[in-house]
Amino acid sequence: xxxxxxxxxxxxxxxxxxxxxxxxxxxxxxxxxxxxxxxxxxxxxxxxxxxxxxxxxxxxxxxxxxxxxxxxxxxxxxxxxxxxxxxxxxxxxxxxxxxxxxxxxxxxxxxxxxxxxxxxxxxxxxxxxxxxxxxxxxxxxxxxxxxxxxxxxxxxxxxxxxxxxxxxxxxxxxxxxxxxxxxxxxxxxxxxxxxxxxxxxxxxxxxxxxxxxxxxxxxxxxxxxxxxxxxxxxxxxxxxxxxxxxxxxxxxxxxxxxxxxxxxxxxxxxxxxxxxxxxxxxxxxxxxxxxxxxxxxxxxxxxxxxxxxxxxxxxxxxxxxxxxxxxxxxxxxxxxxxxxxxxxxxxxxxxxxxxxxxxxxxxxxxxxxxxxxxxxxxx
Numbered sequence: 001x002x003x004x005x006x007x008x009x010x011x012x013x014x015x016x017x018x019x020x021x022x023x024x025x026x027x028x029x030x031x032x033x034x035x036x037x038x039x040x041x042x043x044x045x046x047x048x049x050x051x052x053x054x055x056x057x058x059x060x061x062x063x064x065x066x067x068x069x070x071x072x073x074x075x076x077x078x079x080x081x082x083x084x085x086x087x088x089x090x091x092x093x094x095x096x097x098x099x100x101x102x103x104x105x106x107x108x109x110x111x112x113x114x115x116x117x118x119x120x121x122x123x124x125x126x127x128x129x130x131x132x133x134x135x136x137x138x139x140x141x142x143x144x145x146x147x148x149x150x151x152x153x154x155x156x157x158x159x160x161x162x163x164x165x166x167x168x169x170x171x172x173x174x175x176x177x178x179x180x181x182x183x184x185x186x187x188x189x190x191x192x193x194x195x196x197x198x199x200x201x202x203x204x205x206x207x208x209x210x211x212x213x214x215x216x217x218x219x220x221x222x223x224x225x226x227x228x229x230x231x232x233x234x235x236x237x238x239x240x241x242x243x244x245x246x247x248x249x250x251x252x253x254x255x256x257x258x259x260x261x262x263x264x265x266x267x268x269x270x271x272x273x274x275x276x277x278x279x280x281x282x283x284x285x286x287x288x289x290x291x292x293x294x295x296x297x298x299x300x301x302x303x304x305x306x307x308x309x310x311x312x313x314x315x316x317x318x319x320x321x322x323x324x325x326x327x328x329x330x331x332x333x334x335x336x337x338x339x340x341x342x343x344x345x346x347x348x349x350x351x352x353x354x355x356x357x358x359x360x361x362x363x364x365x366x367x368x369x370x371x372x373x374x375x376x377x378x379x
Contacts, residue, residue: 026192026245030184030253045127046070048094050079055102062097064138068131083116092124093117095132182256185249186335187308190328192245193238193270194299197278200234201291204282208376223370231279231363238271258338262345266334269355273327276359276366283369302328327358 049071051058065071074082074094082094096114104111115132117125148161246263249255257263277298285291303309305319306328312320323329334351337343 026188026241027248030188030245030249045131046072047128047131048072048074048082048091050074050076050082050094050096052076052079052099053097053101057102057105058097061101061135065095065131065135068134069128079116086116086118089118089121092121093128181249181253182336182340183311185246185253185255186332186339187303189242189245190270190306190331190335191299191303191308193241193274193331194277194302194328195295196234196238196241196274197281197295197298198292199237200230200275200278201282201285201295202288203230204373205288208373223374224367227279227366227370231275231366234275234278235271238274239267242267242270256339258342259344262338262343262348263335265345265352266331266338266348266355269334269352269359270327270331272359273331273355273362274359276362277327278362280362280365280369283366283373302326305329307332327355330354 047065047069049062049065051062051073054076062071062073079094079096085091086094094116096116098112098114101111101113113132115128117128148157149155153161246255246257250257281291281294285294305315305323306312306326307315307323308328312323312329312333315323330351334343334348334355337347337351
């Protein structure tokens with residue numbers, strides 16, 4: 001059995017396709033996803049603005065707005081151009097401070113702002129409306145404060161009157177600020193772990209074609225020894241794959257890997273789940289083409305519903321429920337708990353147990369299917 005393990009490790013190391021699917025592609029996906037979505041998460045909310053008034057009051061308003069969001073100030077004459085860009089989907093809205101804004105404020109009138117927006121971009125518009133509502137509340141409070149001072153109240157009395165009866169206290173639940181890299185490195189690692197199933201299926205059918213499986217039946221090697229000898233090298237390959245990708249995330253993007261013991265335990269559970277399912281599938285599918293299709297369904301489908309690309313709380317409740325029945329969900333949430341929330345071994349034992357159940361179920365299928373698979377190799 002030891003000779004079989006060494007042989008399989010050497011064959012996996014020489015397989016360029018495995019290197020592409022297991023290491024190069026996930027690294028490229030990490031770079032791509034982080035470049036596209038990670039930068040957006042860092043820069044935060046932004047809004048285009050046009051100041052047609054050009055007054056001290058309008059500049060003060062933009063300054064106030066700039067404390068809450070990134071303001072991209074456009075030329076006053078470019079309104080039609082900016083509206084055209086909104087219609088083309090280049091951004092969601094542009095805020096216009098019309099001429100006469102300062103004079104309306106000075107005369108005690110309700111000064112108006114205009115928000116040209118894309119009605120099809122309600123998700124992007126919601127935070128913009130919230131920010132503008134907050135800005136409006138600031139000006140309303142300032143107006144009330146001045147009115148109270150005009151009636152003889154001092155600053156302390158005004159502050160007490162204006163104070164909200166409700167105080168919201170933020171309680172951090174993460175050890176560090178969560179960044180998109182905390183999502184994408186574990187997510188891409190988990191997704192591409194399941195591509196090991198392609199390599200596993202190909203190896204079994206190669207041994208079937210070359211007649212090696214037929215010769216095994218005439219030797220003293222027991223079927224269970226053959227199964228373990230074929231399975232262990234892929235477990236070690238997945239562990240190495242995860243280690244390399246997490247090291248890539250750590251050294252290139254500064255990923256905080258957290259408790260290494262907990263991380264190693266989850267990686268072990270993930271490797272058993274991915275290779276166990278792959279082993280069972282390898283002995284069931286009729287050919288390599290079918291294995292490729294099934295692997296794509298498991299890998300990509302699990303990635304979508306398991307929260308590998310985006311946090312699960314951003315998905316519909318039905319999708320979140322479905323995700324609980326995938327190994328990707330349990331692996332991703334366990335890894336996120338470690339890298340983003342400072343979880344330790346005791347915190348991830350539940351997720352690891354679920355991963356082991358998936359893996360053992362695949363191994364059980366492979367064990368009961370192996371005699372028939374060996375007989376088909378002889379015939």
